[in-house]
Amino acid sequence: MKKFLTNSLLARTTVLVLGISFLVGSLFSGLAYIYFLQAEQERAVSYTAGLLDTVEDTMQIACYLSDRNLAKDVVDGIGKRNEVKSIRISNSKTVLAEFNRKNNAAVTALPDWLVPGTGQINKTIYSPFNLHEPVCQASIELSQPEIRNHSNRNAGFIAALLLIEMMVLSVVAGGMILLMVVRPIQKISRGLHRLNAEQGQQLPALSGHSNDELSTLIDDINLLIIKLVALISKERALKTEHEKGELKLRTIFEKAETGIFQLNDAGEILASNPAFRRMLSLPEHLSHAPDALIRLLEGQELRLHLMIYQAIHQQQTMAEDFCIEPEHSSGQKKWIHLVVHSASEGVLQGLINDVTERKRQEEQAHRLAVTDHLTGLNNRLGFEREIQRLHKEHLAGNGQPFVLMMIDLDRFKQVNDTLGHHAGDQVLRHFATLLSAVLRKTDFTARLGGDEFIALLKDVHESATAQKVAEKILSLVAEPVMMEDGSQASIGASIGICVADRAAFDIKELMNAADDAMYAVKQSGRNGFHIRILNAPASISK
Numbered sequence: 001m002k003k004f005l006t007n008s009l010l011a012r013t014t015v016l017v018l019g020i021s022f023l024v025g026s027l028f029s030g031l032a033y034i035y036f037l038q039a040e041q042e043r044a045v046s047y048t049a050g051l052l053d054t055v056e057d058t059m060q061i062a063c064y065l066s067d068r069n070l071a072k073d074v075v076d077g078i079g080k081r082n083e084v085k086s087i088r089i090s091n092s093k094t095v096l097a098e099f100n101r102k103n104n105a106a107v108t109a110l111p112d113w114l115v116p117g118t119g120q121i122n123k124t125i126y127s128p129f130n131l132h133e134p135v136c137q138a139s140i141e142l143s144q145p146e147i148r149n150h151s152n153r154n155a156g157f158i159a160a161l162l163l164i165e166m167m168v169l170s171v172v173a174g175g176m177i178l179l180m181v182v183r184p185i186q187k188i189s190r191g192l193h194r195l196n197a198e199q200g201q202q203l204p205a206l207s208g209h210s211n212d213e214l215s216t217l218i219d220d221i222n223l224l225i226i227k228l229v230a231l232i233s234k235e236r237a238l239k240t241e242h243e244k245g246e247l248k249l250r251t252i253f254e255k256a257e258t259g260i261f262q263l264n265d266a267g268e269i270l271a272s273n274p275a276f277r278r279m280l281s282l283p284e285h286l287s288h289a290p291d292a293l294i295r296l297l298e299g300q301e302l303r304l305h306l307m308i309y310q311a312i313h314q315q316q317t318m319a320e321d322f323c324i325e326p327e328h329s330s331g332q333k334k335w336i337h338l339v340v341h342s343a344s345e346g347v348l349q350g351l352i353n354d355v356t357e358r359k360r361q362e363e364q365a366h367r368l369a370v371t372d373h374l375t376g377l378n379n380r381l382g383f384e385r386e387i388q389r390l391h392k393e394h395l396a397g398n399g400q401p402f403v404l405m406m407i408d409l410d411r412f413k414q415v416n417d418t419l420g421h422h423a424g425d426q427v428l429r430h431f432a433t434l435l436s437a438v439l440r441k442t443d444f445t446a447r448l449g450g451d452e453f454i455a456l457l458k459d460v461h462e463s464a465t466a467q468k469v470a471e472k473i474l475s476l477v478a479e480p481v482m483m484e485d486g487s488q489a490s491i492g493a494s495i496g497i498c499v500a501d502r503a504a505f506d507i508k509e510l511m512n513a514a515d516d517a518m519y520a521v522k523q524s525g526r527n528g529f530h531i532r533i534l535n536a537p538a539s540i541s542k
Contacts, residue, residue, distance in 0.1 A: 013173075013174065013177045013181075014170060014173070014174040014177070017169070017170050017173045017174065018166070018170045021166035021169055021170055022166065024166075025159070025162040025163060025165075025166050028158075028162055029155060029158065029159040029162055032154075032155050032158040032159070033151060033152070033155035036150075036151040036154040036155050036158075037147070037148065037151040037155075039151075040147045040150045040151045040154075041119065041142075041147055044083040044119075044142050044147055045119070045121060045142065047081075047083070048078075048081065048083065048084065048121055048140055048142065049121055049123075051078060051081070052078070052121065052123050052138060052140065055074050055077065055078070056123075056125065057128070058070065058073075058074050059071070059074055059089060059125050059136070059138060060125055060126065060127065060128040060135065061128060062074060062089070062096060062097075063089065063091060063096065063125045063135040063136035064127055064128055064129075064135050066091065066096065067096075068096050068097060071089045071096035071097035072096075072097040074089065074097065075087050075088075075089060075097040075098065075099045076099065078099070078140065079099035079101065082143065082146045083142050083143055083146050083147060084099075084101065084140055084141075084142065084143065085100075085101050085141045085142060085143035085144075085146075086098075086099060086100045086101065086139075086140070086141045087099045087138070087139070087140045087141075088138070088139045089125075089136055089137075089138050090136060090137055090139075091135060091136040091137070092136075096136065101143060119141060119142035119144060119147070120139070120140070120141050120142075121139070121140040121141075121142070122137065122138070122139050122140075123137075123138045123139075123140075124137055124138075125137065125138055181214075184206050184209060184214050185214075187206065188203060188206075188214070188217070188218065188221070191203045191204070192221070195225075199229075201225075202222040202225055202226075203218050203221055203222055203225075205218060206218065254273055254274060256273060256275055257275055258275060258351050258352070258353055259272070259273065259275045259276030259277075259278075259279045259280070259351065259352035259353070260272070260273045260275070260276060260349075260350075260351060260352075261273070261276045261293075261349075261350050261351075261352065262343070262347060262348065262349055262350070263293070263308065263340065263347070263348045263349075263350060264346055264347060264348075265308055265312060265346045265347075265348070267291070267293065267294050267301070267304055267305060267308060268290035268291055268294075269290050269291075269292060269293055270290070270347065276352055279336070279352060279354050280292070280293070280296055280324070280326055280336075280352075281326035281327050296324045296326065297322055297324065300322055300323075303320055303322070304320075304322075304338070307320055307338070307340055308340060308348060311340050311341050311342050311348055312342050312346075312348070315342060316341070317339065317340075317341040318339070318340050318341070319337065319338065319339045320337075320338050321335060321336070321337050321338075321355060321359070322335070322336050322338055323335055323359075324336060333356075334354065334356050335354070335355045335356045335358070335359040336352050336353065336354060336355065336356075337352070337353045337355045338350060338351075338352055339351045339352075369381060369382075370382030370385065372432075372446070372447040374425055374428055374429065374447070375428055375429055375431075375432035375447050376432065377432050377435075377436070377445050377446050377447045377453070378444065378445065378446035378447070379446060379447060379448075379449075380446065380448045380449060382446055383444075383446040383448065383454055386444050386446075386456065387456075387507055387510075388507070390402065390456070391505070391507055394500075394505060400458065400459045401459065401460060401461050401499070401500060401501040402456055402457060402458050402459065402460055402500055403456070403457040403460045403463075403465075403466040403497060403498070403499050403500070404454070404455075404456055404497070404498045404500065404510055404511075404514045405454065405455040405456075405457065405466065405469070405470065405495055405496070405497050405514070406452070406453075406454050406495070406496040406497075406498075406511075406514040406515055406517070406518045407435075407452070407453040407454065407455065407473070407493050407494070407495050407496075407518075408451060408452050408453075408493070408494045408518055408522070409427070409428075409431060409451035409452075409453075409477075409491050409492070409493055410491060410492035410493060410494055410526045410527055411490065411491050411492060412424065412427065412428075412450075412451040412491055413451075415427055415489045415491065419483065419487060419489060423483050423487075423489060426481070426483060426484065427481055427489055427491060428447070428451065430481050431453070431477065431491070431493075432445070432447065432453075434473070434476050434477065435453060435455065435473065437476075438469060438472050438473055438476065439455060439457070439469070440457075440458075442458050442459070443455060443456060443457050443458055444456040444458070457469060460499075461501065463497075463499050463531050463533060466497050466499065466531060467497075467529070467531065470495045470497060470529035470531075471529075473493060473495065474492075474493060474495070474527065474528065474529065477491060477492060477493045478490075478492065478527070492526055492527035493527065494518050494519075494521040494522050494526050494527065494528065494529075495518065495521065495528070495529035495530070496513075496514045496515060496516065496517030496518025496519070496520070496521065496529070496530055496532075497514065497517055497529055497530065497531040497532065498510055498513040498514040498517060498531075498532050498533070498534065499531065499532070499533045499534070500534055501533070501534075505534060509534065510534065513532045513534060514532070516532065517529075517530040517531065517532045518530070
């Protein structure tokens with residue numbers, strides 16, 4: 001029953017109408033009962049009082065003569081009325097006649113506002129010869145149960161009429177609701193179930209409901225269908241465009257020559273395209289090796305983590321070059337250019353490009369820029385960069401002692417003048433080879449220009465070591481140089497040496513000291529060396 005009421009609009013409406021009708025009928029039945037009760041009470045009192053007035057003459061004679069039989073006849077006649085409960089005729093001396101109706105039913109007392117009066121009638125009887133002389137008193141008490149019975153019959157009739165009216169109204173109301181509301185709603189519901197809204201179908205108008213609320217409801221539903229169709233069409237178009245764009249991006253992702261990847265904030269690979277894996281010689285599936293990139297950058301992973309941190313917390317696009325040695329590369333180094341930027345919470349996107357050829361070209365350009373083309377040694381620019389680097393190391397407290405040797409070839413101008421510039425070039429190449437053979441690979445050699453050379457002996461603590469190197473250079477340079485045409489050339493060398501054993505030094509001061517030492521050799525007859533120690537009073541010459 002509860003389910004039926006919950007699922008049926010008609011049942012709920014009918015029950016509601018019945019309930020309201022019952023409440024209204026009960027209220028009106030109660031009011032009718034009160035009305036009929038009061039009216040019956042007033043009618044009984046009025047009728048009984050009129051009856052007393054009718055027999056008043058008889059009662060006057062009975063009272064005046066104290067005739068009990070006559071008084072009893074009057075009492076018996078009035079007592080025939082069912083509304084009379086009791087009647088008494090008495091004078092000042094005795095009761096002439098009395099009637100009491102037997103009634104064993106208990107009567108519930110009603111409130112005074114419901115039953116006006118007490119139902120007690122008292123009438124004074126006067127002498128038939130003197131209307132101002134009372135001779136007896138007549139008292140009548142009405143029967144309240146009988147009055148209520150009359151009221152109940154009348155009220156019950158009214159209640160029955162109201163009940164019938166209530167039933168009729170409920171049936172009519174239910175039928176109207178069924179025909180005017182429920183059936184049209186059911187028709188709308190069935191229409192919605194059969195409706196293909198995606199194709200733009202709409203609900204037809206209801207007959208008999210052209211301008212009412214149901215018609216408005218159908219119009220609103222059709223308007224929603226129109227909007228729904230428009231939204232579905234738009235969504236389909238957007239989905240198609242999205243699929244095309246996704247396919248395009250997937251094609252780019254898969255076919256791009258640039259490596260594309262995603263990282264988490266720990267540097268682990270979340271996704272990558274084939275170019276990324278091919279470039280780093282990684283397996284096809286990286287789910288079992290998410291730390292592959294970190295392992296490739298072993299020794300450089302701190303730079304990667306710094307890039308990730310700055311990309312996430314500073315919202316910057318970070319780019320760095322890394323030198324790696326992929327697996328199965330036969331020990332060949334590869335340079336990659338790595339770019340990362342924050343994509344979402346804890347996720348980064350990145351690009352990777354192979355810049356090995358660019359780095360090789362840069363290194364080659366750098367070598368060309370700092371290499372003397374004739375001798376293959378460093379040139380003046382190379383020397384300046386190297387001495388600047390050593391200077392920075394000393395300023396930072398990380399430098400090691402070293403020796404600067406400034407070498408100028410003796411009699412080189414004579415070779416050029418007598419044997420030609422070609423022979424002079426051959427002498428310069430010979431001396432460069434000689435110098436490289438004497439010095440260690442960790443030392444630095446350069447040709448500053450003309451016949452002037454320079455050498456940096458790294459990590460040399462004593463001037464005696466520099467003296468031995470200078471003596472060996474002088475010994476080898478004293479040997480004749482064989483020319484390509486079979487002729488010979490003899491040269492010498494003036495060597496100025498400056499020992500830089502302090503934590504910091506001034507480049508200009510160092511160069512001036514070595515230059516002064518070299519010219520001191522020139523003035524003393526050439527083909528020798530002279531040693532100076534920065535800020536030291538003594539010097540060594542040979």
